[in-house]
Amino acid sequence: MDINEIILEIENYISSIPGIKNGYKPILQLSPKAKLLIIGQAPGRRAQESGIPWNDRSGDTLRSWLNLSREDFYNKDKIAIMPIGFYYTGVDKHGGDNPPDINCAKLWHQSLIDQMPNIELTLLIGSYAQNYYLKRRIKNTMSDTIQAWKDYLPEFLVLPHPSWRNNAWIKKNKWFNEELLPEANKIVGKVLPQEEKFIINL
Template identity: 45%
Template structure:
């Protein structure tokens, strides 16, 4: 089922006319992945390589979570499902936001494939706005500070772009309070794959 869905996503051309750099869906998942990472959309480097989080943001996210590259890129352990599967192109000050068609078309079907018991990292404001609509009025900082209220199902995080280093300097509690609990929360579903959990 998951392989057929991955092939279907790879052939998606739903919003191709709006993608100035062409269509290249970048996503990874399997029916056993108990850690789900929902980010924003591929950047230009990920668009070129076709590998999710294959950039400086991915390096920072792995540092935050304690995941190795082998763990992050093992679809039996980790599902990598951005809000938009294709690179949306540049805007002033950064990349354009993810195309909205993508989550509406594909996320529900992908989530049906994943184990019901899973931890979802909601990385950045787009993922949090979509999956935590009742907390949309909160700032991203407030959602991250109150991460315990979303456990054990979800864990909101800032996007690990270069700007996050400025945010972390302004919010030192993130490194001292949040990151140790993030690494502990992530380790359980990832280790569960080794035990044959589903």
């Protein structure tokens, strides 16, 4: 199957899930030409409603971290986006997002990755993506995993989820802004040709 056939299969799966809003589509950005793959947890409500991945404040933060313009970020021939769960799963009784549907990753991630032979680097954003892909290589805490980011290169680059909920953690762990993000920019810059990167003069 090619990418379009796989997506049709995913759409049929989502439409069969009880309690999921009718008409929900998988929020994916895929191309055989993509060089960078971003794997997060699941689209939020705004992303689901707009049909655009990372189309919210978390996405703005992520693009800032990676020094990427929206134009480059949403160019599927440069960057593929494939979360652990492909659709918005709603909120729990506390008002937080429900966990992503991990069946999406189990059933289709490898098939989709097989369709993208040019991927040079995969960003694992947040604990769901890191737990799924790092497995026994995961550290005891998210903080330990992020701090050990060099251990997972060159295949993976690990980052916390760019949610406001992690602002306190980022403020406490100054090495994240001072050490990891500058190196992350260099690494992403090697994957995406320099003329295709959006550089911000600081």
